[in-house]
Amino acid sequence: MKFTKMHGAxxxxxxxxAFQEAMPEDLPALSIAMxxxxxxxxxxxxxxxHPSExxxxxMQMFNADGSESEMCGNGIRCVAKYVYDHGICQNESLTIETGAGVLSLEVEVEAGKVERVRVDMGEPxxxxxxxxxxxxxxxxxxxPLEIDGQVFEVTCVSMGNPHCIIYVEQATDELVLGVG
Incomplete structure (x- = not known):
């Protein structure tokens, strides 16, 4: 199976x-293995x-543990780049179907390749x-949220994937590794 590894932020x-590759039935297991x-x-x-009607x-997204997710903002930007750069859709304005609905994206092209992607994520x-x-x-x-005896001020939001944002004065390595 051919694949591409990409990252966004x-x-x-x-x-x-999946326009070209046959997909196995157990995509969660494939996600875990890959x-x-x-x-x-x-x-x-x-x-x-995948193709869309x-x-x-x-885009169909699976986390590393095999669970399916609606979407990821950084992931969908890479999908837009892939779709344009591989000739699936050559429009600079394109739409991607996700588990959270159809999202609109704009690609900025330089020398025939996507350099930047803007996505309308909708309302949080x-x-x-x-x-x-x-x-x-x-x-x-x-x-307020207590984690290991320490209280943090948090905001929770979903843009297709749940996020918990912790506001701190200084994001130390110890804090990031210990709390997340």
Whole structure:
């Protein structure tokens, strides 16, 4: 199976072109195997680029643990670059179908290759139940969260994938490695 490894702002994924490649039935298992950083290619996950009946292409995204996700902003920018650079769609305005709906993207092309991609991610989801999160108050903005005896002020948001943002004065290595 042919694949391409790409990254956007540090998120690295393995991309497989389902326009050309036959896909195995168990894509979660493929994602786990390919994503393993010591025994596989090493990635945050697998993104399969499929034909779409409602957009220029469809992205199907799996995390490294095999779970399927709606989308990733950095991942979809790489999909747009792949789709344009490989001739799947040569429009500088294109649409990608995701688990979170159809998103519009603009590619900036220099010397025939995509150099930058802009994506309209839509409105952020801040409601606790829709993210989802265990917080009861909505929106989850500047809420206290205790982690290992330390209280942090956090904001939870989803743009297709849930995120928990912790505001700190200094992002030390110890804090990043210990808390995330």
């Amino acid at each position: 540090g998120n690295d994924y393995v991309y497989v072109n 994503s393993h950083r010591h025994f596989g290619i090493g990635a945050d996950g697998l993104i399969v680029i 409602i957009a220029d292409a469809r 989801i801040l409601e606790a139940a829709e993210i989802p999160t265990t917080f009861e108050n909505s929106p989850v903005v500047n809420q």
